[in-house]
Amino acid sequence: MSKRDYYEVLKISRTATQVEIKQAYRKKAMKYHPDRNQGDPEAEAKFKEINEAYDILKDEQKKAAYDQYGHDAFQNGGPGAGGFGAGGFGDIFDMFGDMMGMRRGGQGQRRTGADIQVQTEIQLTEAFSGIKKTVKYQSKKSCSSCDGSGSEDKNQGSKTCPTCHGAGKIRSQQGFFLVERPCHTCHGSGQVISNPCKKCQGTGLESQEKELEIDIPAGIEDGTRIRIAGEGEAGSNGTPPGDLYVHVSVLPHEIFQRDGGTIFCRIPVRMTQAALGAEIEVPIIDGGRTKVKIPTGTQSGKQFRLRGKGFSVLRSSSRGDMYIEVKVETPQNLTKRQKELLEEFENESQDGHDHGSPETSGFFSKVRDFFEGKS
Structure with a gap:
């Protein structure tokens, strides 16, 4: 049976970093470790496959060869054959030792308290x-x-642990593998009270x-x-x-949104302010406020950049920038006089004086050409 792709085995992309490769390996190895799946031949096979994949991908030279030639790079006794590579058991013991509050060392390993x-x-x-x-x-x-x-x-x-004889660890055969783990009697200390x-x-x-x-x-x-x-x-x-x-x-903020050192803030403005221009006051994340000039004819979605008004940069005295996005608000619940004024404005626009809405005029000109077969 052909071997599975090593990246598929660890469920990672081909652009994964060494940190991501190690994290994926540890997660898979913990799931299929023989201690957790005693008597399960399928888990044992997966555990072997996972370690074989990690042995290749954790080594930059082997990984490069595998990326170029695939499994063919390690045939005929090549560096990838044989499952565990150098340090394979060390990686497994590091993982399970860390889980139990152990630190690697010599005989009679000293335990540290749990994180x-x-x-x-x-x-x-x-x-x-x-x-x-x-x-x-x-x-x-x-x-x-x-x-x-x-x-x-x-x-x-204290006296020497009778189970591990002071070693702080015991070994057991699990199918193809010799597994080393902390002694269950002395919990890795090598001594008992x-x-x-x-x-x-x-x-x-x-x-x-x-x-x-x-x-x-x-x-x-x-x-x-x-x-x-x-x-x-x-x-x-x-x-x-x-x-x-x-x-x-x-926690999320009701006014500001953050992306790294950049702050975003959406500011509603009235239709008349956007059309005629205005100066509006906007809040700053540091608790202050500043004024922003809105030019005549500003459209909804227009952004204004305020340099140095953004978020703090970690371990630095500098700050990012702040972006104000204008949201033009359509008026609601108009009075009779307001409706009359807007109707006058609309009539004036329809009488050929609508030079202030180039996007609208351009769009409907294209629509007219489309129906007339010109486009």
Whole structure:
């Protein structure tokens, strides 16, 4: 059976970046990993196929050869044959280690506390100026009973884990693959507590509600993730804490729309203002206001650019531009006198004096020629 296209295997485009390739690989590998699909030969085959595709596409030289020659580039013992390439198991272990709060290292790997994800919402005006925001979240801290040691007598009193013999990891055969994962007895530490603390069951941790004030910089984009190192959950038995990740959502604004450093604002103007010209006052995102001159005969949709009146640029003192779009409003609920005046205007236009509506005149001239067979 012929091999599937590697891009199709990972569900990515041929223009995908290395970051996108790795993200797609991790997502697929987690789904079909043997630990999650024990006894499923179809998942095992997909897992092998995914790793083979990633082994080629993560390497720029192999990827270039594959883009030019396809699978033929790796026949007869070429660099793509054989599924896992160098570092294949490392990528898998990195992925599952990160999920379990592990950091790669030597024997007796040290665990760090879990990372915490929280979300906060801010107004568009707050994203413009920057703001200090307090976030609340549930976390884990060192156990107050055992001072984080995990031991009832506040003494480490640890011994080598009998399951992994201090390695912190165990290996098992899963079909074609030798899978390495954290030890389930010592959770990767390589040590177990002889006399576990009754309050924390030997973990050295207890739950807490935490508040933290964070600085959200001016110019931040919607969906930005801010990392605060060391503010995640405490690690077991005194090991380093994880990190806090704050996902920032910028709420829509009722007047302004933002695109990067550019601000857009639609301003309604009366028909008479657009026809005769006017000077109108418009709001600015910084809370101020400015005047804009509307020339005589301005059409709906016309844009005016205000330099330096747009959004803050992240980590810069500069600002983008602001665009004002005019929306000419047709009057409603006219008085009798207003109707009379507009009817006079219309009659004047129909008597051959309509020089102010070139687009209308031009269009109906083309329509007349069409019906007369001239076009």
